[in-house]
Amino acid sequence: MTGTLNLVGFGLAAIGPGIATGLIFAAYINGVARQPEARSVLQPIAFLGFALAEALALFGLVLAFVL
């Protein structure tokens, strides 16, 4: 089996966005639990933050293949 060290680097780089996604959804669940009627306001914000954090991990993936 062959491979590159790029993928190990990508695995390390994915830790940060993983923690970030966890924090975002933790905050979202906290917010909705405290004030259930705020769900519709919080949902787009939570998914937006999730998308922004996740994008970093995916850039790492793309770079792991490109470099």
Next chain:
Amino acid sequence: MRDLLRSGSAGGGFVPPSSNDFELPPIFGHNIYTTKPIALVFLSVILISVFFILSSRKAAVVPSKLQFAGESVYSFVRNDLAKDVIGHEFIRFVPYLFTLFTFILVNNIFGIIPLLQFPSMSRVSFPYILALSVYLVFHSVGVRKQGFVKYFKDIMFMPGVPKAAYILITPLEILTFFLVRPLTLSLRLFANMFAGHLLLLVFILGGDHLLQGVIGLKLISPFAFGIGIVLTFFEFMVQCLQAYIFTLLAALYIAGALADEH
């Protein structure tokens, strides 16, 4: 058959899925413009048109099941995406956002439809063009609403910021508006579809390869297939989410260009 499907697996050993698996051969002869992703994009346009024409043709006050399905997609984009994000001028942008949402959604879901099984957005050129269209739309909306000079002045010199901070903020703002936004918009969609398809390939092809091994490996392969099936459902969620996020961000950018101050 195996060689036809995967260019890398001609030898005996297991070839892990890589970006080579996304470069499909032309369908008709050597014409490079007739590949599977392009055929899928045409198919998606036909499917979307037929579905929405059929569902809106015999519109009635008491909707049929088909009309209800079509209208619930439309009302989702109109109310939850356009109205909540853009505000009182939203109705002009509903057709554009609706087209974006349905086009991306159908093309993404092709990734898990049996026999098609290729998300056309995992070829990077399609997301690039979509992001280019969003880029042109939100800048032209801003220029038309606020005038050329004021729009670009507000981007470069944000009002209400101390003068000394412009040294830092101006380059960052220019970078954000003209480079980072379109790039992240397209790469996010592309990378999600690429990674998702790769993940499914790893488990399905790995399960297939384990099945050809000794008896001990044969016993493990159902687990690989099982995880592949679970991940297919996970992919469905991601595909819907990415269509939603792409449209949400497009709406947010338009809303930002319409707002008087950033």
